[in-house]
Amino acid sequence: MSTVYQNPSIQQVFPLRWWALIVLSLAQFLVVLDASIVNIALPSLGTDLQMNTNMLSWVITAYVLPFGGLLLLGGRLADRYGHRRLFIIGVAGFSLASGVAGLAQSGTWLLAARALQGASAALLAPAALALVAKLFMDPRDRAKALGIWGAVAGIGSAAGVLLGGVLTSSFGWPAVFYVNVPIGLLVIAAIPFLVSKDIARERTSLDMPGAITVTAGIVTLVAALSQIEQGGWTSPVTLGLAGLSLVSLNAFIIIEKRVSHPLLPLAIFDNRFVLGGNLAMLLIGGATTGLFFALSVYMQQVLHYDAMKAGLTQLPLAGALVIIAGAIPAVVARMGMRNTLVISLLLLAGGLVWLAQTPSNATFAVHLLAPTLMIGIGLGGAFVVGTELAVHGVSDNEAGLASGLVNTSQQIGGAVGLAVLTTLSFIRTTDLLGGGALQAEALTGGYSWVFLGAAALSVIGAILVILIVRNHTNGEVID
Known part of the structure; x- marks a missing residue:
């Protein structure tokens, strides 16, 4: 099934399409925001709900994991039952789960609400991106729209830390969840006036075995990586979960x-733009999730910033990201998607390596400002072009699939990346403490490994894009 728009105003009237983009982007902003907004709130949240460090990392993972694991199914459901319908259902579920999370009285309660948030996001995110692709059929308009879309994703990641600090400091940690509710209600009220109703086409069978096995594979993979911190690489639990993941994914x-109607037709990867874009977003997701988690905790645990100050220090990064994201479509028109993405990833890696040199007694102006600006520049380009690349050349009847796939790549990358990088951080911190280092120095050393690991992911992404993707600019492919 594919969504069909019969109202000519949706396709022909310029202002209405762009208003629709604003509303859809607002929903996407919430989805990305919620992966990072809780970072600043983690210390106070952990104190109130009596959650240790390992459980705190699961506040992030419990959201990212069902989000990434169910996105492919969400994209297929949107293609089958209607993009607008699934989008509204997803926003409603997300808003409800956010309210429940804000009311949490225990760690278990909060993690369950976060999982419901992630599952709802898996419905709304691919449906929203598919709607954008269908609203903007002209290649130039679509490039601009997807540029805005990618910028929103990047801004959401950066702004999460800023808004999390302001809200936590002013109103307490529940506010980082409550803020989603009125925005979600606004989106639900506005979208019926901007996007016409779905018209169903022939419905195909759903690939539930595929949905079950891919979700099980992703969940057990992240669980295995998270278990390393407690049991080590060779513990029976770690090996058992890793084996189960391998079996499920195979x-x-x-x-x-x-199957006749697969959840993920493997032929979609014959499109080298889709393949390269998804691999890039997989690694970008891992790098940014680890970055914002480690940076926010480092500022509060090592530098002793309060929530407000830690959040405000992200303003330069977010500002750089916004400015660069706005300029990226013009850069792509001149340099091509591949070259722009590669340069962006290398700038991101350079900023992360620079950030890894930060000492335990750092000051913001001297040690943090310049590398975070460089990171913002790299992220602005990487998010925009990575998203555009991953949906380039996809047919209308696979719009939901491609949209779900790029979101899946980013969220799986975030879940796996966070598990791997926090494990490396724990190992490094433990080694330094065993060698007699002070706690602040040991923690700083651990977080520096997160930044270096994130930089390595960015470099690998740049290499893969060079190897896989041909350059593309203004409708031409440049070999």
């Missing part, structure tokens, strides 16, 4: 090759 691939 089963998923076998199923997708055999």
Whole structure:
């Protein structure tokens, strides 16, 4: 099934399409924001709900994991039942889960609400991006719209730390969840006036075995990586979960090759833009999730910034990201998507390596300002071009699939990246403490490994884009 827009105003009247983009982008902003906004709130949240450091990392993972694991299914459901319909259902579920999270009285309660948030986001995110792709059919308009969309994703990641600090300091940690509710209600009220109703086409069977196996594979993979911190690389639990993940993901691939209507038609990866864009977003997701988690905790645990100050220090990064994201479409027109993405990833990596040199007694102006500005520049380009690349050349009847796939790549990258990088941080911190280092120095050393690991992911992403993607600019492919 594919959403069909019969109202000519949606396709022909310029202002209405752009108003629709604003509303859809607002919903996407909430989805990305919620992966990072809780970072600043973690210390106070952990104190109130009696959650240790390991459980605090699961406040992030409990959201990212169902989000990434269910996105492919969400994209297919949107293609089958209607993009607008699934978008509204997703926003409603997300708003409800946010209110429940703000009311949490225990760690278990909060983690359950976060999981519901992630599952709802898996419905709304691919439906929203598919709506954007169908609202903007002209290549130049679509490039501008997807540029704005990618910029919103990047801004959401950066702004989460800023808004989390302001809200936590002013109103307490529940406010980082409550803020989603009125915005979600506004989106639900506005979208019926901007996007016409879905018209169903022939419905195909849903690939539930594929949905079950890919979700199980992703969940057990992240659980195995998270277990390393407690049991080590060779513990029975770690190895058992890793083995179960491998079996589940192999089963998923076998199923997708055999079913008549697969959840993920593997032929979509014949499109080298889609393949390269998704690999880039996978690694960008891992790098940025680890970055914002480690940076926010480092500022509060090591530098002893309060929530407000830690949040405000992200203003330069967010500002640089916004400015660069606005300029990226013009850069792509001149340099091409591949070259722009590669340069952006290398700038991101350079800023992360620079940030890894920050000492335990750092000051913001001397040690943090310049590398975070460089990171913002790199992120602005990477988010915009990575998203545009991942949906380039996709047919209308696979818009939901491609949209779900790029979001899946980013969220799986975030979940796996956070698990790996926080494990490396724990190992490094433990080694330094065992060697007699002071706690502040040991924590700083651990977080520096997170930044270096995130930089390595960015460099790998740049290399893969160079190897896979041909350059593309103004409708031409440049070999």
